[in-house]
Amino acid sequence: MKIHLTSVMVDDQATAEKFYTEILGFVVKHDVDLGGDRWLTVVSPENPEGTELLLEPSGHPAAKPFKEALVADGIPFTQFAVEDVHAEYQRMKALGVRFTQEPTDMGPVTTAVFDDTCGNLIQIATLPE
Template structure:
C-alpha cells in the first residue's frame, strides 16, 4: 500500500493552481473539467509520477469550520518538504508569500508556516538527517 493522491481544500481552484505552480513550483498533472469544478492535481516537477496533490473545491459545508479552526489554532493542513528552507523562505517572501511562522529550528528539523492564499496554512519542513542518525 502507498499514498498516490492526497488533497487540500481550496477556495478557488484557479487561484490555487497559480499559487501552487507559479509560486511553489509544482507542475500540473491533471486539469479535467467536471461541471463547475475540475479534477486538478499537481506534482513535484522532479517526481512527475509521484504523489499527486488534488486542489479540491472547498464547497462542502464541513470544510469552512474545519479549516477556520485549523487556521485559528495555527495548525497547517499540509506539510511540504524542502531541501533548503532558508533559501525557499527568502524566495517566497520575495515573491510576496506571507509566512505566519518564520523558519524555526526545532532540533530534528527546520520548519516554517505560510498562508497559501486559498484558505490553508502550509508547513515547509527541512528535516535534519543527522538528528536521526544516532537513533
C-alpha cells in the first residue's frame, strides 16, 4: 500500500492554484471542471508521478470551523519536506509569504510554519538523512 493522493482544504481554488504553483513551486497534474469546483491536483516537479495533493474546496460546513480551530491553535494542517528550511524560509519570505513560526530546530528536524493564504497553516521541514 502507498499514499497516492492527499488533500488540503482551500477557501478558493484559483488562489490556491496560484500560491501552490507560483510560490511553492508545485505543478498542476489534473485540472478537471466539475461544474463549479474543480478536481485540481498538484505534484512536486521533482516527482511528477508521485503523490498528488488535491486542492479541495472547503465548502463542507465542517471545514471552516475545523480549519479555524487549527489556525487558532497554531497547528499546521500538513507538512512538506524541503532540502533546507532556512533557505526555503528566506526564499518564501522574500515572496511575501507570512510565517507563523520561523525556522526552529526540533531535535533531529528543523521546521517552519507558514500561512498558505487559503485558510491553512503548512509546515515545512528538513528531515534527517
